[in-house]
Amino acid sequence: MLIDQNPNIHTITPAQIIKVFYPYVIAKTEAGKYVNLNLSDHERQDPLFWEAITNIAKAQLWVPIGERFHQLLSYDWMLVTS
Numbered sequence: 001m002l003i004d005q006n007p008n009i010h011t012i013t014p015a016q017i018i019k020v021f022y023p024y025v026i027a028k029t030e031a032g033k034y035v036n037l038n039l040s041d042h043e044r045q046d047p048l049f050w051e052a053i054t055n056i057a058k059a060q061l062w063v064p065i066g067e068r069f070h071q072l073l074s075y076d077w078m079l080v081t082s
Contacts, residue, residue, distance in 0.1 A: 012073060015065045017057035025053055027065060035070045043072075 015027035023044050025037040043049045064073040
């Protein structure tokens with residue numbers, strides 16, 4: 001069973017990056033809630049991270065975030081198809 005198919009696990013939610021401006025990244029969850037992502041010190045200081053997150057926002061990709069701490073997760077990436 002995939003983690004997102006288990007009704008007892010509610011720790012990961014898909015979100016789209018809506019706004020990127022240093023040092024903030026705003027995302028909109030699948031439920032329509034806007035969240036300010038909590039970035040690590042390393043992410044804040046990494047120019048490649050900012051370039052990548054800007055490209056993710058432009059491409060309108062869905063990314064997994066932790067529901068409790070609003071952090072980007074490095075696994076379970078999803079893509080929007082239109």
